[in-house]
Amino acid sequence: MQNMSPVQGIAELFRQKRGRLGVLGLGYVGLPICLAAARAGVEVLGFDIDPEKPAALHRGESYLHHLPNESIKEVMSSGRFTATADFSRLPEADALLICVPTPLTQHLEPDLSFVVATTETIAKHQRPGQLIVLESTTYPGTTAEVVCPILERSGLICGRDFLLAFSPEREDPGNASFSSANTPKVVGADDQVARDAVEAVYASFVSSTVPVSSTRVAEAVKLTENIFRAVNIALVNELKIVYEPMGVDIWEVIEAAKTKPFGFMPFYPGPGLGGHCIPIDPFYLTWKAREFGIATRFIELAGQINSSMPQHVTNKLAWALDMHSRKGLNGAKILVLGIAYKKNIDDMRESPALRLIEQIEARGAVTEFHDPFVPVIPHTREHAALTGRKSRPWSNDLPRGYDAVLIVTDHDCVDYGALVENAALVVDTRNACRRAGVHSRKLVLA
Known part of the structure; x- marks a missing residue:
C-alpha cells in the first residue's frame, strides 16, 4: 500500500x-x-x-x-x-x-x-x-x-x-x-x-x-477591492474641488445621489487617504504592470489626486484664516483634531494628519493635536520628526487657545457642538460638525 x-x-x-x-x-x-x-x-x-x-x-x-x-x-x-x-x-x-x-x-x-x-x-x-x-x-x-x-x-x-x-x-x-x-x-x-x-x-x-483558481487570482482580488475604493475616493475628492467654486456642496450632492436605489454607491471626500491598504495597494499593481509594458494611467491619476488632498486642505485652512480673522497661516496656532487615519481607532498608519501637520508648520504655523485614541505620535519612517508629540487633553475650553481647529479625523466621541461654540474657526475635512447637527458661520468645509 x-x-x-x-x-x-x-x-x-x-x-x-x-x-x-x-x-x-x-x-x-x-x-x-x-x-x-x-x-x-x-x-x-x-x-x-x-x-x-x-x-x-x-x-x-x-x-x-x-x-x-x-x-x-x-x-x-x-x-x-x-x-x-x-x-x-x-x-x-x-x-x-x-x-x-x-x-x-x-x-x-x-x-x-x-x-x-x-x-x-x-x-x-x-x-x-x-x-x-x-x-x-x-x-x-x-x-x-x-x-x-x-x-x-x-x-x-x-x-x-x-x-x-x-x-x-x-x-x-x-x-x-x-x-x-x-x-x-x-x-x-x-x-x-x-x-x-x-x-x-x-x-x-x-x-x-x-x-x-490560483494564488494570482486571490492576490488580484485584494488589489482590486482597494483600488476600487481608491479610484472612487479620488473621484469625489476631485468633484469636491470642482463643485466648490460653483457654490455646490459635495456632501449635499452625495446624500441626494445615494437615494437612487441602483447604479450609485456613495463614497466621501476627505483630507487624504490613510491606513495600510488603500494608499499603498494601487502602487503594487502599477509596479507589476510595468513588467508587462502596461501603463496604469487611471490608477496612477487617482493616486495623484488623493495624494494632493493634504495640500488642498492646507491651502483651504490658510484661506479660511485670511477670510475669518484677517490672519494668515504664518504665525497662527492650529489645533489638529484627530490624527488616526479613520475614526474611533488608534491606527496611525499612513495617516494624512501627519502630512498636514508638516505642511502647516512649513508655512509658519504652530500646531498641537488632540486625539482621544492616540496619546502619543508613534515613530514612523516618513514622519520621524513628529515622534513623541503628545495629545492635548480635551476640555471644552481647549479650542479657545487656537486661531483655528482643523478636523482631520471625525471620532464619534468628540462634542462637536462644544468644539464649534468655543473655537474661533473650525475647518472640517469630514463634514463631522454638520452630521452632528452643528451649523455655524465659524465652520468651513475643506
Missing part, C-alpha cells in the same frame, strides 16, 4: 478542528485572526518578533484599541491561544498564516522585506506536512515567485512536502458589523490539494469561504 503524502491530511485535520493554526505577526491583521480562530475552538499559536506583544497578551492586555482587554482575557483563559516570540516552535503548527506588513519604498515600489524575512524564518524551521498561507497584500505572483522558492530552499518540495496558498486579509479595524469571523474569506491556491486545505483551515473559524 502506497504511503499517503504528508500534505494529504491537512484539510481533514482542520475539518475535525484537530489542526493547530500558527499566525506570524500579531498586529492589526494577525491578532484578530487568532481571536476568531480560538473562539471557534481552533488551537492557535501566535508568533511575533516583538516579545512585548506575547507578554502583553498573556497578561490579558490588548495593545490595539479596538480589541478590548476583555476579549484578550476571554481567549487566553480558554487555553486555546498561546503567543510567543520563539520561532523554533513553528513546527508545532499544521498551518502557518503570514500576516506581516507590505509597505512601499521611498520610490513607491513594493517593499517585501517583511514577507521575505518571515518566509526565511519559516524555511529554517519548516517540517513536512504544513500549509503556508500568505495574507499580506501584494502583487499577483508574489506567492509563487517569491515565497515558494524561499520555502523550497529547505529541501522540501511544494505540493509534495508542503502546501502553499494565498488568502487576502480583509480586516477593517473598528468596524462594528464585520470582523474576521463573519467576513467571507477569499482563498486561492495553485493545485486542488492546497485549495482544499486552505479552504478547510478558514472554514474552521470564518462564516464562509470564496475559493478561487
Whole structure:
C-alpha cells in the first residue's frame, strides 16, 4: 500500500478542528485572526518578533484599541491561544498564516522585506506536512515567485512536502458589523490539494469561504477591492474641488445621489487617504504592470489626486484664516483634531494628519493635536520628526487657545457642538460638525 503524502491530511485535520493554526505577526491583521480562530475552538499559536506583544497578551492586555482587554482575557483563559516570540516552535503548527506588513519604498515600489524575512524564518524551521498561507497584500505572483522558492530552499518540495496558498486579509479595524469571523474569506491556491486545505483551515473559524483558481487570482482580488475604493475616493475628492467654486456642496450632492436605489454607491471626500491598504495597494499593481509594458494611467491619476488632498486642505485652512480673522497661516496656532487615519481607532498608519501637520508648520504655523485614541505620535519612517508629540487633553475650553481647529479625523466621541461654540474657526475635512447637527458661520468645509 502506497504511503499517503504528508500534505494529504491537512484539510481533514482542520475539518475535525484537530489542526493547530500558527499566525506570524500579531498586529492589526494577525491578532484578530487568532481571536476568531480560538473562539471557534481552533488551537492557535501566535508568533511575533516583538516579545512585548506575547507578554502583553498573556497578561490579558490588548495593545490595539479596538480589541478590548476583555476579549484578550476571554481567549487566553480558554487555553486555546498561546503567543510567543520563539520561532523554533513553528513546527508545532499544521498551518502557518503570514500576516506581516507590505509597505512601499521611498520610490513607491513594493517593499517585501517583511514577507521575505518571515518566509526565511519559516524555511529554517519548516517540517513536512504544513500549509503556508500568505495574507499580506501584494502583487499577483508574489506567492509563487517569491515565497515558494524561499520555502523550497529547505529541501522540501511544494505540493509534495508542503502546501502553499494565498488568502487576502480583509480586516477593517473598528468596524462594528464585520470582523474576521463573519467576513467571507477569499482563498486561492495553485493545485486542488492546497485549495482544499486552505479552504478547510478558514472554514474552521470564518462564516464562509470564496475559493478561487490560483494564488494570482486571490492576490488580484485584494488589489482590486482597494483600488476600487481608491479610484472612487479620488473621484469625489476631485468633484469636491470642482463643485466648490460653483457654490455646490459635495456632501449635499452625495446624500441626494445615494437615494437612487441602483447604479450609485456613495463614497466621501476627505483630507487624504490613510491606513495600510488603500494608499499603498494601487502602487503594487502599477509596479507589476510595468513588467508587462502596461501603463496604469487611471490608477496612477487617482493616486495623484488623493495624494494632493493634504495640500488642498492646507491651502483651504490658510484661506479660511485670511477670510475669518484677517490672519494668515504664518504665525497662527492650529489645533489638529484627530490624527488616526479613520475614526474611533488608534491606527496611525499612513495617516494624512501627519502630512498636514508638516505642511502647516512649513508655512509658519504652530500646531498641537488632540486625539482621544492616540496619546502619543508613534515613530514612523516618513514622519520621524513628529515622534513623541503628545495629545492635548480635551476640555471644552481647549479650542479657545487656537486661531483655528482643523478636523482631520471625525471620532464619534468628540462634542462637536462644544468644539464649534468655543473655537474661533473650525475647518472640517469630514463634514463631522454638520452630521452632528452643528451649523455655524465659524465652520468651513475643506
